[in-house]
Amino acid sequence: MDKEKVGRFYDVVWTEYLPEYEETEKHWKIFFTSEEVAGRSVLDAGCGTGIFSIIFANQGAGRVTGIDISEGSLGTARGLKEKFGLDSAEFMKQDMLDLPFADASFDIVWAWGTVHHTTDPFQAIDQLIRVLKPGGALLLAVYTRTRLTFIHEIIRKTLVRTPRRSWTCLSKVMALFLAPVVFVFKKREKSRKGEKLEELILDWYFVPIRHYYRPEEIRKYLEDKGFSIEKFLPASGRFDSTSNFIFKARKV
Ligand SMILES: C[S@@+](CC[C@H](N)C(=O)[O-])C[C@H]1O[C@@H](n2cnc3c(N)ncnc32)[C@H](O)[C@@H]1O
Incomplete structure (x- = not known):
């Protein structure tokens, strides 16, 4: 099954592939401040090796839940949690297409480079929207569709x-x-x-599943679901990459 293939792929690729903490944190600061996240509950959907979960926890989030389908990546994430001595972060194996959390469970939902690796990215986005509280912030980084x-x-x-x-x-x-x-x-x-x-x-x-979108498609989808767009970065991904566009949107 394609989902298992994706999990196994990331078991190998991203466990070897640890982002630098400081560089990643600089990038995180484009979207959030420690004041905004203080005491908040955060879902890091498709957390991979957990770097963003660790940053949220270090920046004062009250509870951070990192979920992923790759056991290998989750193992690395748990190692990072130990290394940073953080109690507020937890990591679990979960499919974001079928989240086990109640509606409106999180203040912040962060999905960096993940929904486009699922079999149904809009089902994934719907799940993320469902578990976000009204007034909460959703961050989505998605592969850009281009002429190439x-x-x-x-x-x-x-x-x-x-x-x-x-x-x-x-x-x-x-x-x-x-x-x-x-x-x-x-x-x-x-x-x-x-x-x-x-x-x-x-x-x-070599990744088994990959979808691409135009920013307008995602913007319209979010606005139709009642979100207001707070920040949009057309092509300024982490690692100086132009492959992702990023929306930070507020659930009204
Ligand atoms: C490109 S990595 C990004 C990891 C992390 N967000 C980061 O930026 O460091 C994509 C991650 O999405 C995860 N993923 C793919 N499909 C998923 C699904 N259906 N449910 C949960 N995680 C999934 C993969 O296992 C992988 O760890």
Whole structure:
């Protein structure tokens, strides 16, 4: 099943792939302040290795719940919680398409780079909206659909059909060929520990499920659900990436 494939993919990829705390926190501060999160309940949906949950807890959130379908990533997240000595964060295996929380359970719902990896991103968004309290803040970072998306998708759909054991090797070979192009066109800000082009390629081209949207689609969806948009970043993802657009929206 595709969902299990995604979980297994992230068991391997993101457990090796720890974002730098300070760089990630700088990015978090674009959207929230410690005053805004103090004492609040937070859902980090698709928390991965838990870096944003840890930041929310360190910034004074009252209760942070990180959920993910990747046990490997959750293991790393629990290790981070221990390392930072945080009692207010907890991590659990849950599917965001079917959240076990009551309606209006959280003050803040954060979903960074996650709904587009589910089998049904709008079902995921509906679940996130359901568990958010009225007046609460929803943050969504979603892959941008561009004119080049179809090319990326042809490559990805071809590569995910290759045997799993060859993926690391293939991404290294692709990195060798793409390195000069990336060097010329893009100066990347290094914000993941030991970040390598081959890891980015693995994450980009070998992930089993990937959806892309235009910002207007997500904006309209949120506004139709009664949200007001507080912040919109068209292409300013974490890690200096242009692949995500980000909405911070308030449930009215
Ligand atoms: C690109 S990673 C982002 C991780 C984290 N939000 C971050 O930015 O550091 C996407 C995460 O979404 C998780 N994910 C995908 N589908 C999911 C689902 N249906 N329910 C919960 N988590 C899911 C994956 O396992 C993976 O950890």
